[in-house]
Amino acid sequence: MLVLIILLPLFGFFFGIAFGRYNGKGTCFITSLTVFSSFFISFYFFIKLLFSGTFYKVTLFPWIFSDFLTINWNFYFDSLTLGMLIVITFISTLVHIYSIEYMKEDPHLNRFMSYLSLFTFFMLVLVTSNNFLQLFVGWEGVGLSSYLLINFWFTRIQANKSSIKAMVLNRIGDFFFLIAIFSLYLITNSLDFDVIFSLVTLIKEYYIQIGIAKFCVLDLICLCLFLGATGKSAQLGLHSWLPDAMEGPTPVSALIHAATMVTAGVFLIIRCSFLFEYSPLILNLIIIIGSITALFAATTGLLQNDIKRVIAYSTCSQLGYMFFACGLSSYDVGFFHLYNHAFFKALLFLGAGSVIHALANEQDMRKMGGLRIILPFSYSIMLIGSLSLIGFPFLSGFYSKDVILEIAYAKYNTFGHFAYYLGVLAAFCTAFYSTRVLILVFLINTNGFRTNILNAHEGSYFFVLPLFFLTILSIISGYLSKDLFIGFGTDFWSNVIFILPYNYSLSDIEFLNLFNKILPLLVVLIGIFSAIFLYFFTLPSYFNYKQTKWFKYVYIFLNRKWFFDKFIVELIGINVLTLSYLYNYKDIDRGVLENFGPFGIINNVNNTIKKVKKIQTGYIYHYMFYIFIAILILFIFSLINFNYILILFLFVMYLLF
Template identity: 50%
Template sequence: MYLLIVVIPLVGTLITGLCGRWLGRKGSNFFSTACVVFCFFLALIAFFEVGICGAPCYLSLSPWISSGALNVSWGFMFDSLTTTMLVVITSISSLVHLYSIQYMEYDPHCPRFMSFLEIFTFFMIMLVTADNFVQMFLGWEGVGLASYLLINFWYTRLCANQAAVKALLVNRVGDFGLSLGIFTIFYLFGSVDYEVVFSSASLYSACAIYIFGIPINLLTLIGTFLLIGAVGKSAQLGLHTWLPDAMEGPTPVSALIHAATMVTAGVFLLVRCSPLIELAPNVLFLTTLLGSSTAFFASIVGVFQNDIKRVIAYSTCSQLGYMVFVCGLSYYNVGMFHLVNHAFFKALLFLSAGSVIHALSNEQDMRRMGSLITSLPITYSAMLIGSLSLAGFPFLTGFYSKDLIIEITQISYYSNIYTTFGIFACWFANISVFFTAFYTFRVLFLTFIKNSNSYREPLNSIHEPSTLILIPLIFLAGASIFVGFVTKDLFVGVGSNFWGNAISILPASCNFLEVEFMGVLTKWLPFILSSFGALSAYAISIGSFKNHVDFAYNHWFRKLAFTLNKKLYWDKLYNAFVVSPLMQFGYNISFKNIDRGFVELIGPYGTSKTINEWSSKIIKIQTGQITHYTLFIIFGLCTLLFLLPFWAFLNALIDIRLIAFCFFALFSAWPSKAFLT
């Protein structure tokens, strides 16, 4: 049963991709969706057996790589962490497959799209079920490749081409860091198996390597490399620029990438490698710094975006920052809890946005929307539930995990151990709560509540999409209401041992019990900030027109809004300080000096050019007069007689057979004009 969870998506991918023309659109849709839904039910059974009953499963299939000290086998590990991820991946993927049947109905390449969705799911399952770093890296790279194929699905669009290449190249930076981390793990532990590495990590906590005479702790180095990999895949500050541009793909792709698969792979890596990262306090501090900075940056930039999918994309980036910095505070179970909750309400938001875009004939600018509450009541209800859950409205799914993260930052703020960590995370997390509520309700007000800016006739023709689009919205709306309440005590309850050995936390970092003794005002702080954010969004979006004009046309605000609308010019900075210098360096070094320099000199072009130049000079010697030839022969004999006493010395330097061959070739070709021309 466990192996079927991995194999079925691969089989579905091959059959749908290779036999799509024979199966047809309906056959491909049914077969691919059925495969993923079947995997979801198997994942539920595995979750019950492993997570609830506490019976992890380990499968070792066959040797894969055997080279010297490196021995890697095909193996799969099903513990509580793996099965939790499997339920999230397969559930979201099943609903996205079902949603895509109607959304991509008129696309001529629908079988190819379904095949790409399934291979995406397969590689993500491979990533989370691997029992060693090499096999995990295979799934890691496969997810990146599948994301390129999906973002670039509409390959005739230039924007989609650019976004796919950008996602691939930016993620290569993180992939390079992860590969260096795997190399360093093998150098230190002599193995890449999780069981060997994690069980012996504490024995190597004092090992160091000297770089330019400076001692560097090896576990800190490994943790830094792993963090670089997580930063690239989970779009943290610095390597985040690919995530908003990934919206150029179809909306189901956005939901799959942002909710359950690619972007959560980095957080999963941090949680899986917690036995290593816990022993590197500097890495924990850097993780907290990056996560909290990302949460703040993405939330404030999302306020000034006008594309509905880009706003939700920046909210994903912000929520990933929450997950990362809470891992930096050593609360990996809370990070996983928020990952699970976020997957459902973020998929709901993306698919609801896709329903709006589908109804408006691919219009994505919120400024051209409005008054859709009467035309799309079910979509509005779904998006309202997702927005409230994202903002942390009480008793919805997002409330249980997001508010818990804010409370943990308060604990870290007042703790003597985590003062430096907590101050930074606490301030940025609370500010991000306000801006998150602001852009969340701004999307609702501009899209559904505010008076429409379009013509009356197209507005009257808008209607709810078909059942196949509404069914995933209803299921995800239910999950966005109940999942947090149902799983809270299981995942983060006091005394819960659900995660077992899948997560490792040092005893000094266990301050979780203090959350239960916090003041009432501190617990209400996130709700108060969210309420202020929602009221601010209402006042600016659909409040008094005069206030809106005064606010929008204020001189300083316009400059700030323009800067944040351009994402603080991150793309421009990359182009100016990274892309352009590297391109100039490549042109001057690689192209001018190597490709058109050294390589052309010794290559076919340079060889033929040199022969032609020497031939044009030697041809002048061939005058056709016998006296000149006699003179050359006498000169050659005199030269040989002069070199005869030194023959033994020359023979030691140059093989006589080479000299004889050269003389024979020269004199045999000498009478021919073609040799010289």
């Protein structure tokens, strides 16, 4: 029965691809039913885990069998896996149902639903893997599925560019991930998690020397794992594909940002906690990159005008929180935030899709406004989703994000305080841009086109039902699951997550001073009121301030996304393209290799044939002359060597007879 959790979405994919054109809307029903069935089975075993603490390991069949490596198709169902299964299958089920209405006018609806099921299948393979190679299959499958879904409207140039960008940037991370996998195999002769994690104390004794520098192999492996996770979870440096992924249909954005692709990197770090705990250098690096990513994405989201792009940058920012939580060795808290984030982020994207659908696919917030009366349900769910994202008290985001910041300060070291203050600044920006979205879309006077406003309406129950469930969970999920995931004395994680005793700091947050505990809440309130003040009241002093040179520099810096895109394109992209085309392609591939390889051989053979053809003149006396020369040469050789007399005799006989 456990295997059905994984295989049912695959069946839905094959059914949609094979029979989609024959059964009309039947593909929508089958794919939604298969994913819902996966969720139902996952929920059953999750409840069973809570009461019995039972883990499961299912072996299907041998995959690779040799003298040096044995790998089976194993599926491992522990607390981390079952927690991820609940999130993935539940969000995927709601996205499938939502897509029936959202994509109903698209002629390729069956293909779209099939791709959603394929995406879900590969993510399930990833989180249930028992070894690194099987995890890598799911890892690459998720990347492939994201390419297919982002580029679903393949006639759009921007969708083509975005999908290729996502694929290329993820390949960079995958390269380092493969290096980590190969290194682990060379040291342990195994790719199974259980074997590798049990040998971690042996791995940390290996060192590699390059010149006078000496490096710990475990640090290098953890660095490669982190870089692989960075590509998948869009951390600073490999982040630019995530905001561009919104070029796909809105349900795709909800699935990618909430439950599947971007959570894969966080899952990898949590799963490999046994390795990272013995690499404090890389843990500190994760804290730095995660906290800077949280601030970078939050500040960049301040000036975005596309409603989906704002939410996309909020995803990047929240992933930064999850990463530096893992860097603080609070893997359980990182997962807790991942769990809560899935619900309110899916709610925000699907709520934004409801608004976009009502306004004839308009995504620019400057062309909206006044929708609170026209779309009251959409306004309600966007309000709840935004407040949960902000971390407003007693909503789901509050219970996880504030704990992350408190743990960061409770570390009482430079890296912890660095993450704390950057996280607080990111919380201010998050509150500001979330309130800005609500004001521009729902509260101010309308700026939209008259026809769009007059025709705007709420969606059918295919819209309402998923949004209703996500709204409820965005309110209560944090409160209900806090004690389960991060409560004192909880045995939910058992031996799935490993934390060294001196790295455990969850209990230290009880001794924080009151100011550091309430500071995130204070900056959130300041961010909310700042957005209300600036966008509801037009003040001459604010207008004059916007005209100052200092403000223009800040605006340009944030609007250009900290110049990361410019840096990547001009400093890296153009130089790599130049190197690849002018040198590798023209000089080496089309030059040296072609001339000394197949192209050179063909040219030499053709030139030789052309020279030989000149001998074929068609005149008999020329041929008689050639025969005479041949006989003369053979005669000379026969004088030197007796064996050539026989050859000369046979040649003359051939000419005579």
